[in-house]
Amino acid sequence: MRSFSEYNPIVIAVWFLSVTGIAMFCNYPLLMVISLVGAVAFFVMRNGLSHGKTHIFFWVLFLILALANPLVSHNGKTVLFVMNHNPVTLEATLYGLNSAAMIIGVLYWLRSFTQIMTSEKLLYITGALSPKLSLVLSMALRFVPLFGRQSAKINAAQTAMGLYRDDNIIDDIKGKSRVFSVMVTWALENGIITADSMEARGFGTGRRTQMRRFRFAAADIAFLLTELGLLGITCAAVGTKSLSFVFYPSITAKAPDMLGVLGLISYGLMILMPMILELVVNLKWKYLRSAV
Amino acid sequence: MLLIRNEKLRNAVRIAVPFFIIPTISILGALVFDGKRHILIALAVAVLSLVLFAAGFEKKSTGTRRMVIVAVMTALCFAGRFIPFLKPVAALTIITGLYLGGEAGFLVGSLSAVLSNFYFGQGPWTAFQMLAWGLIGLFACMLSKQLLGSRILLLLYGALAGLGYSFFMDIWTVLWYNEEFSIKLYAAALVSAIPYTVSYAVSNVLFLYLLAPPFGEKLRRIKVKYGV
Numbered sequence: 001m002r003s004f005s006e007y008n009p010i011v012i013a014v015w016f017l018s019v020t021g022i023a024m025f026c027n028y029p030l031l032m033v034i035s036l037v038g039a040v041a042f043f044v045m046r047n048g049l050s051h052g053k054t055h056i057f058f059w060v061l062f063l064i065l066a067l068a069n070p071l072v073s074h075n076g077k078t079v080l081f082v083m084n085h086n087p088v089t090l091e092a093t094l095y096g097l098n099s100a101a102m103i104i105g106v107l108y109w110l111r112s113f114t115q116i117m118t119s120e121k122l123l124y125i126t127g128a129l130s131p132k133l134s135l136v137l138s139m140a141l142r143f144v145p146l147f148g149r150q151s152a153k154i155n156a157a158q159t160a161m162g163l164y165r166d167d168n169i170i171d172d173i174k175g176k177s178r179v180f181s182v183m184v185t186w187a188l189e190n191g192i193i194t195a196d197s198m199e200a201r202g203f204g205t206g207r208r209t210q211m212r213r214f215r216f217a218a219a220d221i222a223f224l225l226t227e228l229g230l231l232g233i234t235c236a237a238v239g240t241k242s243l244s245f246v247f248y249p250s251i252t253a254k255a256p257d258m259l260g261v262l263g264l265i266s267y268g269l270m271i272l273m274p275m276i277l278e279l280v281v282n283l284k285w286k287y288l289r290s291a292v
Numbered sequence: 293m294l295l296i297r298n299e300k301l302r303n304a305v306r307i308a309v310p311f312f313i314i315p316t317i318s319i320l321g322a323l324v325f326d327g328k329r330h331i332l333i334a335l336a337v338a339v340l341s342l343v344l345f346a347a348g349f350e351k352k353s354t355g356t357r358r359m360v361i362v363a364v365m366t367a368l369c370f371a372g373r374f375i376p377f378l379k380p381v382a383a384l385t386i387i388t389g390l391y392l393g394g395e396a397g398f399l400v401g402s403l404s405a406v407l408s409n410f411y412f413g414q415g416p417w418t419a420f421q422m423l424a425w426g427l428i429g430l431f432a433c434m435l436s437k438q439l440l441g442s443r444i445l446l447l448l449y450g451a452l453a454g455l456g457y458s459f460f461m462d463i464w465t466v467l468w469y470n471e472e473f474s475i476k477l478y479a480a481a482l483v484s485a486i487p488y489t490v491s492y493a494v495s496n497v498l499f500l501y502l503l504a505p506p507f508g509e510k511l512r513r514i515k516v517k518y519g520v
Contacts, residue, residue, distance in 0.1 A: 024416070024468070025332055065469070072480045099469050110415045119410050130346045136363045136399065140407055143367030181506060187364050188514050195360040203356055 001219075003281045004274035008220040009121035011227075016113045018231045019271060020106050028243040028256075029094075031267060032101040038271035039108035045275060046112060054111065062104045069096025077250040095247045124210055139194075143187070151183050158182075227273065230266040237263020313340060334467055338419040345398060345426070357520050361392065362399050369404035373412070377491055381408075382428050382453050383499035384507075386446075389432035390439060391511040392520070397429025420464045428453045443504075450500040454493030458485055 004012070023035040043051075069092050071083075076091030119141055127134035158179060237243050242260035246252045256264065365388045372380035381404055389397025402422035409418050432439065432449065439446045462481040463473070470477055482489075514520055 020416075068480065069469075072476055073474070103468065106415070107413075110413060114410065114414050117414070119407075122406075122410075129343075130349065132349060132359070133346055133399075133403070136359055136366065137403055137407060139360065139363035140366035140370060140403065143364060144371055147367060147371060177502075184368070184507070185510055187368070188361065188510060191360040191364045192357055192514065192518050192520075195355075195357040198360075199356050 001281055001284060004277050005116045007223060008214045008216050009117065009124050010214075010216075011220050011224050012116060012121070013125060014224065015227055015270075015274065016109065016117075018227065018234075020109045020113075022231075022234055022238065022267060023102055023106055023109070026238045026243060027098060027102070027247075028238075028245050028264075029098050029101075030256075030264060031243065032098055032105065034264065034268050034271065036101045036105035036108070038268075038275075039105045039112070042271075042275060043108050043112050045278060046115065058104050058107060061107075062100045065100035065103055066093075066096045069093070069099060075248045091247050091249070091251055094251065098247075120212060121214075124212070124214055127210055147183060147187060150186060151179055154179050154182050154186070223273070223277075227270060230270040230273075233266040234263045234270065237266075334464065335416055335419060338423050342402065342419060342422055342426075345402075349395065349399070355520065357518060358392070358396065361514070361520060362388075362396050362403075365392075365396075365400045366403045366407060369400060370407045373404070373408045378495035378498065379492065380495060380499040380503070381405075382425060382457060382492065382496050383450060383503060385425055385429040386432040386439075386450060386453065386496075386500065387504055387507045387511070389429035390436045390504075391508055391515070394430045394433030397433050398426040399429075401425030401427075401429040416468075417461070417464055420461060424457050424460045428457065440508075446504060447497050447500055450496035451493045454496040455489060458482075458489035458492055461485075 019035070023032065070088045073092045074087050074089060076089030078090040079087040080090055080093065081088055123134050123138050126137060158175065163175065163178070237259050240259065242257050243263055365384060369381045369384045372384065385397055385401040385404070388400045402425060405418060405421040405425050409421070435449065439449055459482065462478060462485055465481050466473060466477045
């Protein structure tokens with residue numbers, strides 16, 4: 001049994017795409033609440049109580065986004081009060097709250113996505129799509145620390161030659177730009193050498209392989225199928241207007257029909273899937289450890 | 293493996309996407325979704341244009357040397373995004389487009405968006421950023437004769453690219469927030485983004501002013517020496 005982040009990257013990507021996609025393309029308030037609560041719970045479950053700055057940033061943004069709409073848009077029938085000769089309406093306020101919940105929910109989901117989808121996993125997916133682009137990406141990733149180390153070396157050499165002094169600011173800038181210039185020349189030349197060396201070893205003659213291979217095990221297939229089934233029900237509910245909600249000119253909420261309720265439940269289940277997985281794995285880990 | 297390794301499929305993508313799928317999506321979007329859900333259409337078109345580009349890139353037998361140089365420039369852009377306030381990404385993309393051609397420019401712009409977003413956060417906006425930066429590089433190549441001839445034009449192009457990038461990304465902001473495009477919200481988004489817009493334009497001009505001549509020299513040297 002593996003935790004969610006150990007599943008095949010394709011499964012993980014499909015799950016994130018469907019959860020965030022549904023949240024972005026549907027405006028049903030209850031669905032937004034499910035998404036937002038799920039996103040925060042998932043993030044907290046993975047990170048504990050750290051990342052305080054992220055939380056503060058997101059909730060300040062939530063306030064700004066929620067307030068922006070009633071100040072800019074004056075649609076809606078129910079006027080709450082008048083500010084600067086512009087009416088502030090109940091509908092616009094609720095619409096702003098709804099949009100803010102959607103955006104902050106999706107931002108939380110994407111923060112978790114960025115944590116789980118490491119560059120290595122994304123290279124696996126882009127490698128399936130276009131091996132050449134994936135190669136360029138992985139080389140660029142490898143160049144960043146290499147350039148950092150090389151600049152340190154150049155810097156040391158320049159200092160040893162007495163060419164680098166940082167006691168006055170103009171000298172400092174001059175020295176830094178000299179180091180940068182040397183580094184770029186070196187990087188380009190080094191790139192050519194790398195390319196020649198790659199070609200000498202037969203680059204481009206055979207199939208490209210990945211550094212890490214992700215298997216598609218039975219659990220992956222089961223997860224993917226369950227997820228796609230739940231996604232289908234949710235899409236049917238969203239697509240057939242069972243979950244529609246009209247804000248303007250006045251709020252008309254009809255109780256969701258059978259399909260709408262099913263859609264909401266399956267969206268909730270879809271969000272719960274990785275959390276249940278994580279919970280079971282954690283429990284198992286604890287249980288096994290205490291048994292030893 | 294799935295899509296682009298098969299040559300026939302690759303050609304099919306190249307023809308079908310620009311002439312069939314993108315117009316169909318746009319028209320369907322206008323008719324079926326009655327003005328709503330613009331974001332879905334915008335996102336689909338952005339992703340498809342990137343797929344189209346990937347299909348073209350995969351087909352060409354781009355030299356290994358050129359590919360590695362693109363990787364080098366992408367890495368420099370990635371590192372440059374960590375400089376506070378001033379972002380050299382667009383400037384480096386423009387320089388690449390000018391000296392190494394439109395394809396390289398597009399690649400450097402779009403790939404540095406994907407790469408740096410591993411740090412700054414991935415999201416649907418990644419596709420828009422990729423497209424915006426990629427197009428900045430592509431247009432730089434199309435205008436390369438004029439831009440290489442006059443430095444003032446180059447700096448002007450940098451400033452315009454900064455403005456254009458900000459305006460383009462704000463369309464996305466509004467669509468995401470509101471589903472329907474609204475001029476009022478767009479204006480509000482533009483106004484609230486003024487500091488960013490200014491910083492983009494200023495950093496483009498500044499970095500083009502500082503980096504274009506020496507970088508151009510180096511890239512030209514590499515081109516002459518190794519025939520990239």
